[in-house]
Amino acid sequence: MKKIFLFLIGGTLFVSCSKKLDVAPPNNITDEQIQQLLKSGDEETINTVLGGMANNMPRMLNFQGINLVGGADLRYYDVQGLDIMRNIEGNDIVFGSTNLNIFGADEYRFIDFISEGTDKNSPYWYYAWNAITTANKMLNYLDDETVGTNAKLKEFKARGLILRAYAYNYLMENYQQAYLQGGKDKLGMPLYDTYLPIQESKARYTADETYAFIKADLNKAIQYFKDAGIGYTSAQNDFDLGVANFILARVSLWTGDWTSVITLTNDILAKYPNLIPQSAYGATNDGTNAAPIMRPEKNGFLNNAINPEVIFGFPLGDALTTHNRLMNPFAESYGGLSEGFQRIDDRLYNKIASDDFRKEAFMATQWGDYTYPTNGDKRVIPAFTNLKFAATHGLGSDDKKNVGRNTAYYFRSAEALLMKAEAQAQSGDAAGAKATLNKLLAARTKAGATPLTVDTYPTMAGLTPLQMVQLQTRIELWGEGGREFYNNKRWNIAVDRASSKNHVDKSTYPVSKMTLQIPLDEMMYNDRMVQN
Incomplete structure (x- = not known):
């Protein structure tokens, strides 16, 4: 079978060289058709349509090529x-x-690395929002109805939720006071849970609302992994239960949820009992x-x-x-x-x-x-x-x-x-x-x-x-x-x-x-x- 190449422009996935995905008009698939293919439950089709995007989610934590920064500048x-x-x-x-x-x-x-106009500031913003947009592009196709009880789609959705949560937490670490040092009563971030090529700008939510959003994404991801039978995998470069628990523990530490930190880290340490010799x-x-x-x-x-x-x-x-x-x-x-x-x-x-x-x-x-x-x-x-x-x-x-x-x-x-x-x-x-x-x-x-x-x-x-x-x-x-x-x-x-x-x-x-x-x-x- 010929390979199927997917790339995203706006909100539509375009497909070339495909006989398997026999849809009209030729050489492109609408968002609705993509979701119908995903709902089919066929794992090969799901991997073909969405696998490339899902596999990119973990790689965003190992990302190179931040917007408006040349490769000669190692700093940013x-x-x-x-x-x-x-x-x-x-x-x-x-x-x-x-x-x-x-x-x-x-x-x-x-x-100066903190003022609004310095080029030492904006790369942190660009990186995090690129990650959020990348996650939302895939999550657009994974509404609850489409995911249903399909284990592969739950795994993919978990990856997107983890990336989005990680990026929002990254923004809060850099662009707001620490939660327990005055940040609790400050503003958080605009919360976007949908990708659209053009959409109305949002105001900043509160810090509490932002952290609730982050934690909800991570808790959903953890549940999706468990539903899909994915625990602590041997692949170090993939999102799994260990990664989700680690990020949630870090967010919980930042917000003073000590009980959750202890529970989550106990789970991690049970799977990783050995330290570097x-x-x-x-x-x-x-x-x-x-x-x-x-x-x-x-x-x-x-x-x-x-x-x-x-x-x-x-x-x-x-x-x-x-x-x-x-x-x-x-x-x-x-x-x-x-x-x-x-x-x-x-x-x-x-x-x-x-x-x-x-x-x-x-x-x-x-x-x-x-x-x-x-x-x-x-x-x-x-x-x-x-x-x-x-x-x-x-x-x-x-x-x-x-x-x-x-x-x-x-x-x-x-x-x-x-x-x-x-x-x-x-x-x-x-x-x-x-x-x-x-x-x-x-x-x-x-x-x-x-x-x-x-x-x-x-x-x-x-x-x-x-x-x-x-x-x-x-x-x-x-x-x-x-x-x-x-x-x-x-x-x-x-x-x-x-x-x-x-x-x-x-x-x-x-x-x-x-x-x-x-x-x-x-x-x-x-x-x-x-x-x-």
Whole structure:
């Protein structure tokens, strides 16, 4: 049978080279005819008509090609670039060892990234709304009557609902104050649940209404997966019950629904009981400091195959590599050759226990000249540079010029464990929070050492359970997904680098300026939009 090629213009799917879909007029199908085909219940037909769109839903979390951003701008061209910029707008990451004039330098120094007219703002908006539109285009065909009891259609609808919910939550994380820090009484987002090529603009709903919409989408997706018999699948790059639970747990954490966080993360942790071992936590140097050999095959943050925590990620070839280019000190790009070394703030480094192997994911002292392979250029790699995301080669390659070939992960179970511990601490269950943290600390204790606990971890003495969770979250999720920035918003923690010994920029930055303004384009073209 000939392949059927589908593409969307406006609200209509056009089909070419099809004998199977024998409809009139030739070479195109109306929306109503599409729904009739879907209602047939034939899985092959459903996959042919809607499979391409459904399979694209998870890929939107690994998206490249953000509107109006050129590919040369690594900061804002894809989702990993957006996360990296959030990473360096905090306390825990030092950008370089000297003042730099490369991508990321403005963000590190907090040069305007929130005002309505700055180009450092709008890519976050464009990305999220593109994802919402992509989801709604497919969901248009999946009304309740069409879906009925069909398991495949329920699976596809769940994928669209997850993407839409994820994107709306992303907007709320960036374009509104944290829910528990004043955001509850503020405006949320315009809520669009239908795609139309031209439709009337909507006003902003309340934050409560927006989060109710997000949670409803995710709860529906979870139920659809269960109805379709889809649980925790082995495919890391697909939406499944684990992904839906993880995103809902994150939304529930943001909104203070501690009971739901604990329930959801318990479900996740039952399916992902194992944590990254010491042998895979960052780079292993099989050479010398002068000529290091760090194979990504041994690094669980670059090779999903040896990382038992990956809930959602992408394999070599499909995975974006921007994160590695900007974080890897041996990359022939901004993270290495251009000296945009991503280093840990000495204040956080000194809080990592000596028996905690995560401390070895950062250089204790500077390394001598490293020779980058293409032109033989040398650089001194400064102290505190991360080895967490380091590799001198690419996956499956013996040529150092191929550095940067790696897998990518977006959600992992250690974060679910930390979300659970925080929910327990926030809800007053101090003993439960400590017990949950002890599982992480035992798993992060150096081989041969006595397992660490919250009571024996030196720098945790005198901390409240919530402060313990906050410290361990900063250590565990260092350099991942902009998490520190978003957590600082949730926890009302301002940036204050003044006492840091190795921060190049000693700025302070208040939580009140961590909320982006609605971009100028939206303000101009939506007469019902209200600015933050």
